[in-house]
Amino acid sequence: xxxxxxxxxxxxxxxxxxxxxxxxxxxxxxxxxxxxxxxxxxxxxxxxxxxxxxxxxxxxxxxxxxxxxxxxxxxxxxxxxxxxxxxxxxxxxxxxxxxxxxxxxxxxxxxxxxxxxxxxxxxxxxxxxxxxxxxxxxxxxxxxxxxxxxxxxxxxxxxxxxxxxxxxxxxxxxxxxxxxxxxxxxxxxxxxxxxxxxxxxxxxxxxxxxxxxxxxxxxxxxxxxxx
Numbered sequence: 001x002x003x004x005x006x007x008x009x010x011x012x013x014x015x016x017x018x019x020x021x022x023x024x025x026x027x028x029x030x031x032x033x034x035x036x037x038x039x040x041x042x043x044x045x046x047x048x049x050x051x052x053x054x055x056x057x058x059x060x061x062x063x064x065x066x067x068x069x070x071x072x073x074x075x076x077x078x079x080x081x082x083x084x085x086x087x088x089x090x091x092x093x094x095x096x097x098x099x100x101x102x103x104x105x106x107x108x109x110x111x112x113x114x115x116x117x118x119x120x121x122x123x124x125x126x127x128x129x130x131x132x133x134x135x136x137x138x139x140x141x142x143x144x145x146x147x148x149x150x151x152x153x154x155x156x157x158x159x160x161x162x163x164x165x166x167x168x169x170x171x172x173x174x175x176x177x178x179x180x181x182x183x184x185x186x187x188x189x190x191x192x193x194x195x196x197x198x199x200x201x202x203x204x205x206x207x208x209x210x211x212x213x214x215x216x217x218x219x220x221x222x223x224x225x226x227x
Contacts, residue, residue: 002029005053005123008080009035010042010069012061016108020056020085027116038062039069043076052080054122057102059086059093067093070100081122085115104128149215155199161217163192167205168212 007030009017014037021032033050036042038061059066070082083104084097094105103122106115118128156164162182166173175193179186193208202208211217 005030005119006033006050007031007119008033008042008048008052008055010037010039010055010061010066011035011058011085012037016058023112023115024056024119027112027119030119039064039066039072042069043072046078048080054103054119055080055082056085057082059084059088059097067096067100070097070102074101081126083118083122083128085110149217152200152215152217156196156217160192160196163189164196164208164212164217168209168217 007024009020009032011017011020017035017037021035024030024032033052034045034048036045039057040063042055043064057066057069064072066084066086072078073080073082081103082101083106084102085106085108087108089105089107097105103126104118106118106128110118121128153161159182163178166178166181173181175189176186179189182189193205196202196208200211202211
């Protein structure tokens with residue numbers, strides 16, 4: 001006999017819960033053991049009379065929404081696995097909820113097959129990872145890198161930026177040539193270099209080039225006088 005897995009539904013729409021219950025119990029060896037119309041109703045009912053294998057949680061609910069519920073469960077070290085099923089698929093919400101310990105995230109537009117796969121994965125491996133999470137992580141990484149780049153640019157003077165552009169130029173200017181182009185003393189060029197080394201803990205000219213490439217610091221036009 002197949003083991004039955006217990007599912008708890010938390011959604012403020014009675015019709016949605018009813019439809020989900022019927023769907024889930026047709027998918028396989030799942031039984032919906034409890035239903036709640038918001039997170040407060042759920043947490044006030046803990047400990048649950050039947051240990052859930054998965055809590056299916058909506059995000060947008062009155063009284064206590066999905067984020068607040070996930071945060072409460074994490075704070076109180078409630079270990080029941082949470083699968084988010086919601087209309088809110090914004091990158092920020094997805095990342096926030098995974099940081100709060102949810103085990104999977106699905107849009108309400110998903111197919112029954114995908115819902116079954118998500119529940120099965122959480123029951124068998126503890127997590128369900130899909131394209132939503134991958135895209136959210138990539139978007140968050142890009143945004144973080146963009147913010148980091150701006151913070152770096154804010155620390156670099158205009159003259160240091162010109163110096164960086166020449167360091168990265170395919171012409172491979174010597175420091176003497178850079179001084180000639182910028183019409184400064186060679187020691188001033190050394191000063192730009194040492195300042196950048198100190199600001200960003202860089203040890204060599206090669207390291208400086210790699211740093212500039214990583215954060216796209218030399219994407220603007222070449223300095224006036226460069227050929």
